[in-house]
Amino acid sequence: ELKVEQNPLFLSMQEGKNYTIYCNYSTTSDRLYWYRQDPGKSLESLFVLLSNGAVKQEGRLMASLDTKARLSTLHITAAVHDLSATYFCAVVGADRGSTLGRLYFGRGTQLTVWP
């Protein structure tokens, strides 16, 4: 079964700093998603990465995918308080479940940005 590992699970950073969240997965996949969840709210899609070398950017967040290394990164540039949330990566697997649209989620990274 496909395993997805995120690290760190908790991240506390000062405004203006940069940091990277890592998402590793255990078997072949060609599609990866990043979601954001605010406290008490549902998940909101941030990025869809569809191929090796894909890079997407939105504001202070940039996501990339290396399918050979089975690794995605979510880079935060010059963090601001509004980025405080929990971030999940999710991967489409290569098993039968994936043909039915199943995603495998990491445990999430809880990001807190302080002044």
Next chain:
Amino acid sequence: DVKVTQSSRYLVKRTGEKVFLECVQDMDHENMFWYRQDPGLGLRLIYFSYDVKMKEKGDIPEGYSVSREKKERFSLILESASTNQTSMYLCASSLYPRGPYNEQFFGPGTRLTVL
């Protein structure tokens, strides 16, 4: 915009009660999913459905059943609620089994407490 709605935001039930959680999507999506979310464990898939009257077990189906009588509606049933089923329940839907459109869209969640 895709809209996924869930029947209740908060629900309190007693041990042994039969509980129904309803999810409706308005974008004619093929796939629908039920997850539970617990602190530190991320999202865990309970059941999913890729067509009317079809269902597949996820990772933690024990103690749950589902029903999909209409394409837009997917119900999660707790036959006899127990305290260890206290959790946040998230419903999601996606358009196609494969291709870039299998991004999942989430409902607002139902926080269930079983006393």
